Amino acid sequence: MPFSLWLSLLGASVVISFTPGAGAINTMTNAINEGFRRSFWGILGQQVALLIHVLIVAAGVGILVANSPVLFNVVRYAGAAYLVYLGIRTILAKPVSEETALDVRKNEPALSMFRRGLWVNLLNPKAIVFFLAFTPQFIRPSEPLLPQYLIYIGTIVLVDVLVMWFFFAAAAKSFRRFTRSVRGQRIMNTTFGVLFILVAVLLVFIH
Template identity: 45%
Template sequence: MWCAVLGASCVISLSPGAGAIASMATGMRFGLRRGYWNIAGLQLGLLLQIAVVAAGLGALLANSTLAFTVIKWFGVAYLVFLGVRQWRASVTDVSGVDGEVAETSGPAMTLRGFLVNASNPKAVVFMLAVLPQFITPSAPLLPQYLIIAATMVAVDVAVMTGYTGLASKVLRLMRSPRQQRATNRTFSGLFFVAATFLATIRRAV
């Protein structure tokens, strides 16, 4: 059963989404080492989603049009905000960091990562459909959810580290302001695409 959980976790993490875009954008701007702050935030958001499903609130979210809509549009607005911020991001001096990068605190990056995952209601609904398949109702539920959470977080950390590290290589290659600006705007466009995709999602009836 654990191998099935591991396989599902790999598919979920490797699927392109707002978390992957945020990881690559963070890696490009801040590098891998500071990118772990964002990865930590993503995992906190992931743990919240699992906790919501485990507590039975996922069913409420899946069945409440109002709750689903409010969280969805908050997520859309936040992704648009990230897209605008990425578009306007200053370029980075290859020999060091610029003022904007230096002033961006680790906790702020963690909060950003958390909001990216926490504001995605479709992920909660998806987990509500997937996670129960790995649960044995007759056995204690808490240990099972803890194992699932640990597996999903470990896999997601590895995958997001890969995305962040790959993007950090781009930072070293983008030496001219023009190249860096073009890369920033590419990731900005990806945030806008993710926001558009989230906006088109409808609650399953």
């Protein structure tokens, strides 16, 4: 991949990663509940989902999803339903006492955080359609494909990890003092729960 083309890919990846969405909300929620370091497990799950999306597009399955309204809608509604579930669960999460909140985090298993991050990004058919339109701009069929795809996905994943961890997760650290009180926890749970549901609504109604 020519350096000038890679710079274009890098710039596009930064813009995409900074665009708020379910992944950013999930990352901030994890950082608030589990801390900056442990939020990485959710981010890792989200990156695996991105890798799967690219593999789907590379295998040509993305074209099938994009051209099949039924299949597209099945994935779309499943993704929206999962985000609504996360939103309701977040809203209904029981706050801990102020004394407990000072010293104890929820200690959600890393696998659970990874799995949720995976599904949040994977159940988004628009990501497949996006990569279907985005990928050909940076892949030249006349040149060896494997090195190009490795550079392509490596750049996207690296940028997304840095943005999610060092921007969204880091930004959430400022909210931790606020969430030490029961009232603060309820406000934050409601806020992030509503954001999850809002993203689900956008997923369903914006085409």
